[in-house]
Amino acid sequence: MSEVIFLSMLALIWIAFASIHDIRTRTVPNWISFSLVIFAMGFRFFYSLFNESGFAFFYQGVIGLGIFSLTGLLLYYGHMFSAGDAKLMISLGAVLPFSINLITNLKIFSAFLFLFLISGALYGLGWSFFLPLKNPKIFKKSFSMEFKRNIKVFYLMIFVSILFVLAGFFEIIFFYLGLLTFAFAYLYVFAKTIDNHLLVKEISTRELEEGDWIYRDLKEGKQTIKASWDGLNSREIKIIQKKYKKIKIREGIPFVPVFLISFLLLLYFYFWNFQLVENLLRVLDKF
Numbered sequence: 001m002s003e004v005i006f007l008s009m010l011a012l013i014w015i016a017f018a019s020i021h022d023i024r025t026r027t028v029p030n031w032i033s034f035s036l037v038i039f040a041m042g043f044r045f046f047y048s049l050f051n052e053s054g055f056a057f058f059y060q061g062v063i064g065l066g067i068f069s070l071t072g073l074l075l076y077y078g079h080m081f082s083a084g085d086a087k088l089m090i091s092l093g094a095v096l097p098f099s100i101n102l103i104t105n106l107k108i109f110s111a112f113l114f115l116f117l118i119s120g121a122l123y124g125l126g127w128s129f130f131l132p133l134k135n136p137k138i139f140k141k142s143f144s145m146e147f148k149r150n151i152k153v154f155y156l157m158i159f160v161s162i163l164f165v166l167a168g169f170f171e172i173i174f175f176y177l178g179l180l181t182f183a184f185a186y187l188y189v190f191a192k193t194i195d196n197h198l199l200v201k202e203i204s205t206r207e208l209e210e211g212d213w214i215y216r217d218l219k220e221g222k223q224t225i226k227a228s229w230d231g232l233n234s235r236e237i238k239i240i241q242k243k244y245k246k247i248k249i250r251e252g253i254p255f256v257p258v259f260l261i262s263f264l265l266l267l268y269f270y271f272w273n274f275q276l277v278e279n280l281l282r283v284l285d286k287f
Contacts, residue, residue, distance in 0.1 A: 028084030068093025142197035157185035215248035
């Protein structure tokens with residue numbers, strides 16, 4: 001159990017530091033993720049070297065690192081994670097195999113990912129409502145602008161919702177689908193407002209860093225610097241700095257705190273009430 005406590009404390013310190021850095025700068029330095037892997041795998045190696053049970057504890061770390069590498073890459077290329085988030089997810093693969101039993105570790109992985117999904121959804125929802133409250137004047141003006149810009153999509157959704165409500169007289173499920181579609185019409189404009197206005201800021205080009213997302217494509221002669229998911233590289237930053245003094249970039253929400261919340265919840269269930277997680281996973285298996 002001491003080895004699990006050590007790995008848990010190691011990860012907590014690293015994730016807490018990464019969370020603070022993400023909140024302050026919206027970035028996660030590579031050295032945080034890489035050093036967590038090095039320390040965790042190094043500890044596993046030397047623990048296994050002097051332990052009677054052999055290298056099972058180390059091998060489980062290798063398996064965990066492989067599984068979470070695949071998970072992190074899928075989330076990154078699926079445009080759900082930034083590069084920093086993906087690397088932090090990968091590094092947790094070296095920490096989370098608490099057992100020398102693969103099946104037990106797979107349950108731990110599943111529990112963490114489930115807690116991460118729930119925490120991430122609630123966290124994102126909280127930020128979505130916090131930003132308009134923080135900038136009410138900008139939100140009100142921007143919402144009106146986005147409503148006019150997306151009015152065709154909005155009215156199409158309203159029309160579909162009316163059709164569903166009418167169909168609800170024959171089958172009740174369509175009535176609820178109509179209500180959901182009606183709500184989604186407003187949520188669509190709401191999300192567009194958040195994405196295009198409240199998560200966009202203008203900064204000096206001197207402040208640009210690798211990985212920053214520009215708001216829209218920039219044309220420099222025959223060359224186009226695209227507003228891609230991978231963000232800017234050093235060469236593109238130099239080109240932009242030569243021509244522009246200021247530029248608009250997209251600013252994502254600091255998502256690393258979700259890792260911290262999910263990890264703390266996992267530790268609570270693992271050390272005090274892991275049976276709850278196992279029961280929950282059994283229920284999910286039935287679906």
